[in-house]
Amino acid sequence: MTRLLWIPRGIGLGLLAFLIFGPLLNLLLWAFAEKWFYPNAFPSDWGFSYWGRVFSPRGAAWEALGNSLTVALLTVALSLMLSIPAGYALARLPLPAKALILLSFLIPQAFPNLTVYVNIARIFYQFGLNGTIAGVVIVHTVHGLVLSVWIATAAFSAVPRDGEEAARSMGAGPFRAFRDVTLPQALPGLLAAAIFVFLESLDEFTGSYFVGAPDVQMLPLTLFTAAGGGNYQIASITALLLLVPSIGFMLLVERFLKADVLARVGK
Amino acid sequence: MQERDHLSVEGLQAGYGAGLVLKGIDLAVPKGQFVALLGSSGCGKTTLLRSIAGFETPRAGRILRDGAEITALPPDRRGMSMVFQSYALWPHKTVAQHIGYGLALRGLPRAEIAARVAEVLAMLGLAGLEGRKPAALSGGQRQRVALGRALAVRPDILLLDEPLSNLDARIRLQLRGEIRALQQALGITAIHVTHDREEAMVMADRIVILDQGVIRQDGSPEEIYNRPNSGFVAAFMGAENLLALEAVAGDGGVRLPASEWNRALPLPGLRPGPVEARFRAEAAVLQPVDAPEAAPGVLSLFGRVTGCSYPGGCWRLSLRIGQAQVEALAPMPHVPGSAVRLDVPPAQLFLFAAPADGRGDTHGPRTVPEPQPQRSFR
Structure with missing residues (x-):
């Protein structure tokens, strides 16, 4: 009886794998299809000619990839710069209305994105921020702060206070004690916040469109233009490009989040 | 300084x-x-x-x-x-x-x-x-x-x-x-x-x-x-046996009158009124009821054994003396119900005037309403 259990289990896992990897496989097929018309199950012609077009000196892919990475990294930096002190203060200091402050970071999410970003675009236009990398970074940061402040608050709350007091008692000033004791212990949580903000920024579309386009080309915008024009090859190749930094980032983080660090996340 | x-x-x-x-x-x-x-x-x-x-x-x-x-x-x-x-x-x-x-x-x-x-x-x-x-x-x-x-x-x-x-x-x-x-x-x-x-x-x-x-x-x-200076300190330092006494003025100064459960005892240095007496279980000496009278200054108490346990070393007895429940150590086990005399030497008997308002501190005098034959010991 139990020996036959692998059959439903195998089917279940197969279905799950298909759900996750099926669309990606389709993406892969499209990326290398020269010709693929309706009744055929597979492309009739394979090749790299679209890759050549995407990466040609005239193609927008390189610029879009560069912009997307720059914006994502700057967004992570700005978000952490704001959410490390904010998270620490929310976790440690006796602030009144703590829950209210945490909720206020949700406000940008409480309204339809389009409405918010159209207005932001209008305001940014007055300050000359429209169509600049800085403008897009600010928009992405506002979006990413919810995640990073909440996660950072949780990360700092999980670090026992007396470790920092012990450092103070040894003669460390408040900043030194934070740097030597609290920050290293909160690092896994902060890294998790960084991953989320990075991935959010990478495929954020609405804000990039209203604030960035057409001066700042980003990967999701390139993808949108290509897909809208019915050019599935270009769209698929762009989508694959979008996957590369995500996977790279995951691998990097996986290297950092080794056993002893990971073991403390759950505690 | x-x-x-x-x-x-x-x-x-x-x-x-x-x-x-x-x-x-x-x-x-x-x-x-x-x-x-x-x-x-x-x-x-x-x-x-x-x-x-x-x-x-x-x-x-x-x-x-x-x-x-x-x-x-x-x-x-x-x-x-x-x-x-x-x-x-x-x-x-x-x-x-x-x-x-x-x-x-x-x-x-x-x-x-x-x-x-x-x-x-x-x-x-x-x-x-x-x-x-x-x-x-x-x-x-x-x-x-x-x-x-x-x-x-x-x-x-x-x-x-x-x-x-x-x-x-x-x-x-x-x-x-x-x-x-x-x-x-x-x-x-x-x-x-x-x-x-x-x-x-x-x-x-x-x-x-x-x-x-x-x-x-x-x-x-x-x-x-x-030399604890209060009932609280005495209790905290292990003198948990508590007796509520009444000091009265007599011919030779303030004294504790004899009653069915204690012999008379002079109480020099105390004023007439309610007195809180505390002593440690190990301070009391267990005697047979008919033992010769104790030395002057020793408080002799009469009571019955209500419980007996062996934590190692000595036997630990629970005794009922008047309205109070106390504990004492003994080299031999005693059958619950047996009558004994308990002698507390003056150096180990801590006496404090009970607070006049009757409230005292939270750890102060307490009376035990019912005998507790089975008490747990830490």
């Missing part, structure tokens, strides 16, 4: 929210003294220690070190090392990094740090563990690392916040001796917070009993143990 006090606390008040946890504490500690702050939980002993360390801001009062006020100084500039109840070790640092941390902060050269760390490791029996992180250490080892971290900077003042309360009994006994020996060898002034009476007795030069934010008694261990 003033310059001999290494650390002093004057009129210290502290609290959280609306309540006052410390209601005016005065304490002067000379250099090299080991002071135990003893009290039950919530008495304010930890708040007092944390105020001295600089982690709590007092509402009123001053803290002085060698005569200079340090009340407003941050904890890192007070030159005191604290050992925490939870050890407060850093999970990401090794044993050597813990012990060398304070030295690195003081900008010592690397070679000297290494030498001092090795010295501390050897002193605390931690040699060979320098590369380990706290997760790979036993409870006793963690406690030694916390102690080593505090001692490595050679502090003048060491603050200990129940450092032994999370350890196994055996290791606790061993570390008591080690901490005391180190403190004496290094000549450190130590303030040790504990709720363990025996720990305070064996470690400290001086015991300060705290209750509800005030100092109840302050003296040497012998003094506190043998």
